[in-house]
Amino acid sequence: MSDDKQKVKKTELEARRKRVNRLKKIIVIIVVVCLLLPSVLCLALWMKVAHLERQMNTIVENYGVRQQSLKKDTAYAADVKKQKKMDLSEEDQTKIKGKKVYLTFDDGPSENTEKILKILDEYDVKATFFVIGQTDEYSKKLYQKIYAQGHTLAMHSYTHQYQKIYKSLFAYKKDLSRLSDLLFETVGVRPKFVRFPGGSSNTVSNIDMKDVIRYLKKEGYIYFDWNVINGDATGENLTKEEMVNNVISGVKQYDTSIVLMHDSAGKEKTVETLPTILKKLKKMKVSVLAINNTTIPVQHIKAEEVE
Numbered sequence: 001m002s003d004d005k006q007k008v009k010k011t012e013l014e015a016r017r018k019r020v021n022r023l024k025k026i027i028v029i030i031v032v033v034c035l036l037l038p039s040v041l042c043l044a045l046w047m048k049v050a051h052l053e054r055q056m057n058t059i060v061e062n063y064g065v066r067q068q069s070l071k072k073d074t075a076y077a078a079d080v081k082k083q084k085k086m087d088l089s090e091e092d093q094t095k096i097k098g099k100k101v102y103l104t105f106d107d108g109p110s111e112n113t114e115k116i117l118k119i120l121d122e123y124d125v126k127a128t129f130f131v132i133g134q135t136d137e138y139s140k141k142l143y144q145k146i147y148a149q150g151h152t153l154a155m156h157s158y159t160h161q162y163q164k165i166y167k168s169l170f171a172y173k174k175d176l177s178r179l180s181d182l183l184f185e186t187v188g189v190r191p192k193f194v195r196f197p198g199g200s201s202n203t204v205s206n207i208d209m210k211d212v213i214r215y216l217k218k219e220g221y222i223y224f225d226w227n228v229i230n231g232d233a234t235g236e237n238l239t240k241e242e243m244v245n246n247v248i249s250g251v252k253q254y255d256t257s258i259v260l261m262h263d264s265a266g267k268e269k270t271v272e273t274l275p276t277i278l279k280k281l282k283k284m285k286v287s288v289l290a291i292n293n294t295t296i297p298v299q300h301i302k303a304e305e306v307e
């Protein structure tokens with residue numbers, strides 16, 4: 001009897017242990033789910049916000065460039081009319097000689113950077129890259145490669161997020177010095193040429209751009225806007241021919257052309273049109289150069305007019 005009793009007790013204990021274990025498991029699962037679920041949701045939300053921010057930046061950038069090109073179109077409407085798709089006669093060729101063309105690529109490094117570098121190398125020309133902040137190893141190698149190949153490494157913005165960088169002068173300074181630090185750590189240089197996201201005449205900044213310009217001047221930075229665009233950020237889906245024509249007809253108008261293009265994912269057409277543009281520029285016998293200390297800056301808000 002006592003043996004049986006002991007057996008029963010043992011079985012009861014066993015069953016109880018099992019119940020406790022099961023309960024423990026359930027509690028652990030509940031705790032894990034409670035911890036994990038909000039984290040996963042947070043991550044998903046964060047990714048969504050980042051995606052939306054990127055979209056907003058593109059929209060704002062496109063808008064800025066579009067406004068610029070519209071302004072330019074109005075200002076030079078007369079010239080353009082006169083020009084009307086002129087072919088390069090010999091007279092034009094001589095007129096064009098001595099012109100300086102600075103090709104500039106914003107928003108890199110990207111998956112297109114190496115392709116751009118290869119083409120520039122094939123045509124033996126140097127360009128300027130206004131880069132943003134990227135800390136992955138591939139991007140860091142690209143900063144180094146741009147510099148090592150003799151192109152001008154210049155600064156655009158670390159985050160390129162308008163609502164962040166143009167929130168206050170302090171925020172702008174912080175963003176720029178963060179990029180300067182990253183490039184100094186990666187390449188060993190602190191670039192002095194800068195391009196504002198959206199340009200100096202952007203209409204999205206919360207701060208007076210003149211305050212930012214004053215700061216840049218004080219620190220010895222030189223900023224560059226543009227007077228020629230290939231149209232890869234106008235928001236219109238231009239054909240390759242239109243993009244080439246934008247650059248060539250723009251270059252014809254100025255002694256110094258600063259050509260705005262983009263080095264970013266999705267701007268494959270910019271890469272594809274580059275050889276044609278370079279071929280035409282070579283034929284026009286213009287000098288294709290990287291921005292340097294002797295370059296006369298193109299500025300929508302002129303630095304010299306800001307006291």
Ligand SMILES: [Zn+2]
Pocket residue numbers: 061106107156160197198
């Ligand atoms: Zn940009």
